[in-house]
Amino acid sequence: VTPTPPAQLVDAVAAAYTSSGGDIKAMLRVVLARENFRFTAPIVAPKFRRPFHHVVSLFRAMEVRFRLTSPSTPLNTEVLSLLEEMGQVPFDHVQPDGYPDSVDQWGTTLLPRWRFAAILLHNYIGSSISGVFMIRPSDLRARLGFAHDPADRAGLARRMNERFFGGTHSPHETEILQGFIDAYGSFDDTAMFDALALGACLPGFQWY
Amino acid sequence: MKNDHDHAHSASCSHAGWTRRALLGGSASLAAATVFGSPALARRRTPGKPVFVQVFLRGAMDGLTTVVPYGDAALYQLRPTIAVQPPGATNGALDLNGFFGLAPAAAPLLTPYGNGHLAIVHAAGSTGQTRSHFDAYATMELADPTGSLRTGWLSRYLLQAVPPAPVDVRAIGVNTILQLTLKGAPEALAIPNMQQFRFPGALATSALRQAAIVDTYSTEPAPVGPAALDTIAALDLGGIDFGAYVPENGAVYPNTVFGRRMRHTAALIKGDIGVEAVTIDLDGWDLHAELGPIDGHMASLLDELTRALEAFYLDMLAHLDRYVVVCLSEFGRRGLENASAGTDHGHGNAMLAMGGRVNGGQVIANWPGLDAGSLVNGDLAITIDYRDILGEILQDLFGVASLATIFPGHAHVNRGITT
Numbered sequence: 001v002t003p004t005p006p007a008q009l010v011d012a013v014a015a016a017y018t019s020s021g022g023d024i025k026a027m028l029r030v031v032l033a034r035e036n037f038r039f040t041a042p043i044v045a046p047k048f049r050r051p052f053h054h055v056v057s058l059f060r061a062m063e064v065r066f067r068l069t070s071p072s073t074p075l076n077t078e079v080l081s082l083l084e085e086m087g088q089v090p091f092d093h094v095q096p097d098g099y100p101d102s103v104d105q106w107g108t109t110l111l112p113r114w115r116f117a118a119i120l121l122h123n124y125i126g127s128s129i130s131g132v133f134m135i136r137p138s139d140l141r142a143r144l145g146f147a148h149d150p151a152d153r154a155g156l157a158r159r160m161n162e163r164f165f166g167g168t169h170s171p172h173e174t175e176i177l178q179g180f181i182d183a184y185g186s187f188d189d190t191a192m193f194d195a196l197a198l199g200a201c202l203p204g205f206q207w208y
Numbered sequence: 209m210k211n212d213h214d215h216a217h218s219a220s221c222s223h224a225g226w227t228r229r230a231l232l233g234g235s236a237s238l239a240a241a242t243v244f245g246s247p248a249l250a251r252r253r254t255p256g257k258p259v260f261v262q263v264f265l266r267g268a269m270d271g272l273t274t275v276v277p278y279g280d281a282a283l284y285q286l287r288p289t290i291a292v293q294p295p296g297a298t299n300g301a302l303d304l305n306g307f308f309g310l311a312p313a314a315a316p317l318l319t320p321y322g323n324g325h326l327a328i329v330h331a332a333g334s335t336g337q338t339r340s341h342f343d344a345y346a347t348m349e350l351a352d353p354t355g356s357l358r359t360g361w362l363s364r365y366l367l368q369a370v371p372p373a374p375v376d377v378r379a380i381g382v383n384t385i386l387q388l389t390l391k392g393a394p395e396a397l398a399i400p401n402m403q404q405f406r407f408p409g410a411l412a413t414s415a416l417r418q419a420a421i422v423d424t425y426s427t428e429p430a431p432v433g434p435a436a437l438d439t440i441a442a443l444d445l446g447g448i449d450f451g452a453y454v455p456e457n458g459a460v461y462p463n464t465v466f467g468r469r470m471r472h473t474a475a476l477i478k479g480d481i482g483v484e485a486v487t488i489d490l491d492g493w494d495l496h497a498e499l500g501p502i503d504g505h506m507a508s509l510l511d512e513l514t515r516a517l518e519a520f521y522l523d524m525l526a527h528l529d530r531y532v533v534v535c536l537s538e539f540g541r542r543g544l545e546n547a548s549a550g551t552d553h554g555h556g557n558a559m560l561a562m563g564g565r566v567n568g569g570q571v572i573a574n575w576p577g578l579d580a581g582s583l584v585n586g587d588l589a590i591t592i593d594y595r596d597i598l599g600e601i602l603q604d605l606f607g608v609a610s611l612a613t614i615f616p617g618h619a620h621v622n623r624g625i626t627t
């Protein structure tokens with residue numbers, strides 16, 4: 001309904017919890033009741049991606065597929081280790097309040113998420129993280145309209161923003177990323193992934 | 209093939225003589241002041257001031273198990289199955305002063321305690337009445353009874369204690385999220401692993417990518433923008449090689465995340481790069497069931513905590529004046545054990561302070577008693593406000609003249625925690 005629900009709605013959900021013996025459906029009925037939707041606050045400001053969201057966003061952008069080590073290990077252990085560095089392993093929050101969900105908490109720990117982007121995208125040859133496979137370089141080039149022709153570099157940052165980063169980069173960020181691309185002597189597949197890694201670190205991609 | 213690419217990048221990127229500082233300086237004027245305070249320019253800590261190290265025991269550590277008031281017979285009526293027995297009994301407490309004793313699992317504390325460098329404060333804590341962990345964190349770490357301030361108490365100290373020269377990072381929350389204690393602190397960063405505080409990715413383009421980050425983040429609002437610039441400025445933490453760090457005096461830290469964080473903190477303090485405060489958490493003390501004071505959960509946590517503290521003490525034995533460690537928890541546990549052989553949320557608790565200027569080798573307490581008439585709502589009463597301990601340390605070791613802005617609304621009382 002809203003990140004900061006009014007006390008009367010909280011009280012109503014608490015009453016449902018008490019009267020139903022903790023039945024989640026009963027509580028959701030209160031939350032989703034028509035009369036309570038008047039509390040709905042449209043999100044007018046972007047939110048800062050939590051580490052898990054950041055990881056999933058990058059995986060989706062890079063068309064990641066997983067090869068699990070075993071059916072009994074439903075999550076990639078190396079990805080879990082990286083999520084641990086970032087502070088958000090799924091279902092592992094010790095305290096009962098859940099992971100925090102505001103920029104005040106996550107916005108001061110940036111290096112681990114930059115590191116994740118670099119690990120995923122730098123040195124990309126098939127799979128930079130064990131069991132994690134991304135878009136093939138040839139498909140990547142096709143998607144970006146880039147065929148190693150120097151003329152293809154023009155507008156490459158803009159296309160990366162449109163086709164991989166969901167348009168989250170500001171015009172200035174796109175300009176900076178393009179400057180980075182243009183500074184390369186020769187721009188090959190490794191350089192392309194290096195530029196994508198930088199794009200994933202820029203501020204626009206941290207918000208949604 | 210990959211190596212060929214890397215060589216190509218090196219060749220293409222190195223001809224201009226790029227250096228991290230030159231690129232950063234040339235790329236973002238807004239960030240220039242911060243960026244130019246790179247590790248090479250880091251200033252040393254304020255002479256004479258130790259580094260403040262807070263160890264927050266999250267989940268409400270049970271002080272009646274850690275520091276057992278075995279001289280109070282009511283303890284054994286309240287906790288017939290889980291209380292640590294008096295000294296001399298099987299798995300009995302390790303005597304401290306004829307009234308208090310340490311849980312056997314906390315035996316490593318005897319090393320600094322016996323040398324007079326560890327003090328225990330009992331029946332201490334935050335006088336707030338909440339039994340919610342999260343409200344208690346806020347109460348204790350913000351120390352703002354008015355609710356009007358948006359900073360942690362340690363942040364307010366840092367804001368008023370201007371260092372003699374600019375530094376890259378003044379405070380580190382050794383955590384994935386900056387603790388409330390450091391909320392709003394200047395040049396404060398959450399660094400979960402100091403050994404990994406290096407800029408990632410291709411070395412050949414590292415400077416360019418850092419410059420791009422400084423440029424684009426310099427207009428981001430707080431906390432993101434300043435945190436990004438502070439991160440870039442503080443990269444490598446003065447070049448301290450945390451991975452190769454060898455503790456002194458054969459000190460062996462537990463092979464745990466907490467042990468690693470304490471070891472890195474020792475290396476950081478010796479590295480002397482201007483960091484004034486470090487906050488570290490040890491989680492997991494919320495033991496409502498199966499407390500296990502001798503060989504269970506509590507014993508395991510105490511073992512990890514106290515072996516790390518002992519290792520830190522031995523490692524820093526030649527540097528006793530360069531740190532003060534304070535261990536505290538949001539509240540204690542109820543006096544009565546529950547039906548699950550655990551304890552529930554309570555009130556009064558034990559605190560620890562360690563360092564060369566700590567008036568150690570003693571338990572500082574105005575013991576309120578555990579009999580029914582002395583308990584407050586079933587809890588150990590608080591007779592020493594935790595702010596008295598922190599305030600005295602700030603006054604005596606950090607030269608704070610007035611605590612009014614750090615602990616507003618609190619009437620300070622000296623408790624003799626410092627020498």
